Amino acid sequence: MAKMTLERLRALREDKRLELSRRETEGKLIQITVGMGTCGIAAGAKKTLDAIVEAVKEFGLNDSVLLRQTGCMGLCYVEPTVEIAMPGMPTVIYGKMTSDTAKDLVRKHLVERKLLDNHIFDRPAVDIVRK
Amino acid sequence: MAYKNFILVCGGAGCETCKSDEIFKALHQQAEAQGVKNDVQIIKTGCFGFCEKGPIVKVLPQESFYVEVKPDDAREIIAEQIIGGREVERLLSKKNEKTSANVRIEGFGSYQKQFRVVLRNCGVINPESIDEYIAREGYAGLEKALFTMKPDQVIGEVKTAGLRGRGGAGFPTWLKWDLTKKAPGDQKYVICNADEGDPGAYMDRSTIEGDPHSVIEAMTICGYAVGSNKGYVYIRAEYPLAIERLKIAIAQSTEYGLLGENILGSGFSFDIEIRLGAGAFVCGEETALMRSLEGNRGMPVPKPPFPAISGLWKKPTVINNVETFANVPVILTRGGAWFAKIGTEKSPGTKVFALTGKINNSGLVEVPMGTTLREIIYDIGGGIRGGKAFKGVQTGGPSGGIITSESLDSPITYESLTALGSMMGSGGMIIMDEDDCVVDVSKFYMEFCVDESCGKCAPCRIGTNQMHAILDKISKGQGSEDDLAKLEKIGKAMTKASLCMLGGSAANPTLSTIRHFRDEYLEHIRDHKCRSGKCKDLVVYEIDAAKCIGCGLCARKCPVPCIAGEKKQPHVIDKARCIKCGECYKACKFGAVVKK
Numbered sequence: 199m200a201k202m203t204l205e206r207l208r209a210l211r212e213d214k215r216l217e218l219s220r221r222e223t224e225g226k227l228i229q230i231t232v233g234m235g236t237c238g239i240a241a242g243a244k245k246t247l248d249a250i251v252e253a254v255k256e257f258g259l260n261d262s263v264l265l266r267q268t269g270c271m272g273l274c275y276v277e278p279t280v281e282i283a284m285p286g287m288p289t290v291i292y293g294k295m296t297s298d299t300a301k302d303l304v305r306k307h308l309v310e311r312k313l314l315d316n317h318i319f320d321r322p323a324v325d326i327v328r329k
Numbered sequence: 330m331a332y333k334n335f336i337l338v339c340g341g342a343g344c345e346t347c348k349s350d351e352i353f354k355a356l357h358q359q360a361e362a363q364g365v366k367n368d369v370q371i372i373k374t375g376c377f378g379f380c381e382k383g384p385i386v387k388v389l390p391q392e393s394f395y396v397e398v399k400p401d402d403a404r405e406i407i408a409e410q411i412i413g414g415r416e417v418e419r420l421l422s423k424k425n426e427k428t429s430a431n432v433r434i435e436g437f438g439s440y441q442k443q444f445r446v447v448l449r450n451c452g453v454i455n456p457e458s459i460d461e462y463i464a465r466e467g468y469a470g471l472e473k474a475l476f477t478m479k480p481d482q483v484i485g486e487v488k489t490a491g492l493r494g495r496g497g498a499g500f501p502t503w504l505k506w507d508l509t510k511k512a513p514g515d516q517k518y519v520i521c522n523a524d525e526g527d528p529g530a531y532m533d534r535s536t537i538e539g540d541p542h543s544v545i546e547a548m549t550i551c552g553y554a555v556g557s558n559k560g561y562v563y564i565r566a567e568y569p570l571a572i573e574r575l576k577i578a579i580a581q582s583t584e585y586g587l588l589g590e591n592i593l594g595s596g597f598s599f600d601i602e603i604r605l606g607a608g609a610f611v612c613g614e615e616t617a618l619m620r621s622l623e624g625n626r627g628m629p630v631p632k633p634p635f636p637a638i639s640g641l642w643k644k645p646t647v648i649n650n651v652e653t654f655a656n657v658p659v660i661l662t663r664g665g666a667w668f669a670k671i672g673t674e675k676s677p678g679t680k681v682f683a684l685t686g687k688i689n690n691s692g693l694v695e696v697p698m699g700t701t702l703r704e705i706i707y708d709i710g711g712g713i714r715g716g717k718a719f720k721g722v723q724t725g726g727p728s729g730g731i732i733t734s735e736s737l738d739s740p741i742t743y744e745s746l747t748a749l750g751s752m753m754g755s756g757g758m759i760i761m762d763e764d765d766c767v768v769d770v771s772k773f774y775m776e777f778c779v780d781e782s783c784g785k786c787a788p789c790r791i792g793t794n795q796m797h798a799i800l801d802k803i804s805k806g807q808g809s810e811d812d813l814a815k816l817e818k819i820g821k822a823m824t825k826a827s828l829c830m831l832g833g834s835a836a837n838p839t840l841s842t843i844r845h846f847r848d849e850y851l852e853h854i855r856d857h858k859c860r861s862g863k864c865k866d867l868v869v870y871e872i873d874a875a876k877c878i879g880c881g882l883c884a885r886k887c888p889v890p891c892i893a894g895e896k897k898q899p900h901v902i903d904k905a906r907c908i909k910c911g912e913c914y915k916a917c918k919f920g921a922v923v924k925k
Binding site for chain 1 (some may be wrong): 331332335337340370372373374375376377378387389390392441444445446448449450451452453454456457460461463464465466467468469472476531534535538539540568570571584585586587589593594595659689690691692693694695709
């Protein structure tokens with residue numbers, strides 16, 4: 199993109215904001231976010247990400263899943279962490295999500311639409327940013 | 330078939346002990362009995378924190394947060410909420426209830442003790458996508474500053490906010506900016522200090538890794554406010570991922586025209602370069618950092634002149650820490666008055682802490698100033714690991730001190746931590762339990778300071794060495810009672826006479842532990858005893874002949890080897906040759922190896 203003017207920055211912000219909130223509310227998309235700070239990566243987040251990609255492919259969900267990375271969610275004691283947001287299910291953060299449990303997670307949460315036992319943790323604070 | 334509701338029962342250690350298992354079973358029974366077991370999934374989760382209000386039960390998607398739930402409440406939760414669709418009011422955590430009266434957050438009623446301003450985007454956006462940053466109010470602060478405010482108004486907003494330096498010293502940020510703006514000179518600089526070096530601290534690393542644009546935006550705003558067109562981020566080379574993401578972010582914002590020549594057509598230009606530090610702790614000290622940035626050896630110089638008058642290449646310079654900067658875009662978009670309402674009057678805003686050590690839920694924690702240590706350790710951190718006794722919390726790293734259980738309820742502010750003999754510091758918070766030895770901890774921090782002292786001034790160079798030698802003696806049971814007075818005397822001299830804060834605060838961990846735990850020091854000196862067993866030279870390993878079955882496992886594990894004995898006969902440790910590695914102690918399955 200070329201250099202922006204003030205107007206274009208404002209338009210882009212509004213566009214992207216709406217896009218993000220659409221994704222969160224009425225989207226058909228399944229959003230899987232993996233915490234990829236140094237803490238997450240040290241605990242195996244890259245392998246977890248690979249395992250999720252593999253499992254998503256295996257269950258034929260490629261077209262409906264958007265896989266993202268993010269920084270540290272603050273839950274260092276249960277890294278790697280993975281957040282799943284999808285229509286019809288509450289948005290939750292899973293911790294201690296190693297590559298071994300990742301396939302279980304995809305099958306259970308995405309396919310069977312059940313939460314995975316013993317792996318859910320609370321997002322530590324409310325979001326202060328306007329949606 | 331999809332479930333309509335999900336009930337999450339806290340399975341953390343604290344809740345386990347107070348009947349979360351029974352609640353879990355009761356909920357299952359009730360769901361079955363009331364015929365809704367196919368509508369609701371009941372599962373166990375990790376710890377929610379809030380252990381003193383446990384057991385916790387949360388119902389999704391309503392996000393109902395129930396506290397102090399009893400097994401008998403299961404019937405009502407199923408009948409009322411799952412079938413009736415109404416929350417069980419009497420179990421709800423009161424949303425606006427804040428235990429500390431001095432923490433004020435308006436409009437954000439939540440059961441949670443954390444409040445994220447600095448970390449607003451961490452763990453939410455993709456740090457490598459400028460679009461996602463922009464979507465969440467990103468660069469709106471810069472836009473507001475450039476097009477609707479004069480530089481003085483920007484500084485005024487930061488003043489209204491009451492933002493103080495988050496590197497630990499707590500100097501008013503607006504004042505640094507104002508002095509730099511008013512200082513004569515055609516060239517001025519903005520520096521972001523990302524040379525985070527305290528052991529156990531990783532707040533700045535996580536902030537840059539999770540939200541690099543917030544720092545870039547803030548530095549640009551600062552450049553506009555003080556009249557600078559050049560910024561440097563001084564970051565340690567040990568943070569490769571943070572550096573990588575910062576580089577990506579700088580490239581993206583430059584491409585978008587949010588950095589570089591004529592930003593957004595406003596006529597204002599600003600550039601940022603990254604400079605890598607080679608890992609010397611002293612380079613986190615601002616004057617040493619600037620010498621290193623200039624290409625010289627990183628050593629502090631006397632202040633004044635302050636950086637605002639004569640900083641980088643003797644030009645007026647603003648130097649702020651990562652966390653300080655990360656607050657700035659929010660202050661601009663929401664206004665200083667909004668920010669000033671968070672936290673306490675003298676310490677507005679939040680503080681990020683890296684909670685580590687003997688704590689159940691270690692992690693990156695952001696709380697409003699004024700939150701108490703007890704809330705951080707027990708409500709957020711989930712208490713001490715393994716149910717052990719809390720001994721103290723070390724804040725401020727090698728410059729800070731230990732805060733003990735008597736002070737758990739004092740609010741965290743710059744002033745209160747200093748009054749307790751510690752300091753805010755950059756935000757490392759290391760929890761210690763009964764197994765930690767204060768002499769050992771003090772020795773560790775003093776050793777760190779010996780290694781990291783740049784050697785320029787005598788009080789620090791010689792003082793740290795002398796203090797370390799005395800602490801080492803005490804840890805070996807060779808200390809005398811005079812040594813405590815000597816430590817205090819040297820410590821005071823260092824505090825007064827050192828050139829920079831590295832030496833000026835290096836004695837803090839030792840002095841504060843002597844103050845709080847003099848009896849433990851005396852135990853080492855008089856009784857040659859270390860109650861926690863951390864000081865190896867004072868520990869003796871023996872085998873209890875009555876318990877030893879002669880399996881020989883300890884002898885096989887011993888690296889010396891100094892354990893002998895016939896098969897099926899009690900073994901014996903040759904104490905003269907024992908190196909006290911503790912392998913036998915760990916290996917024995919019968920508790921026959923004892924530590925004295």
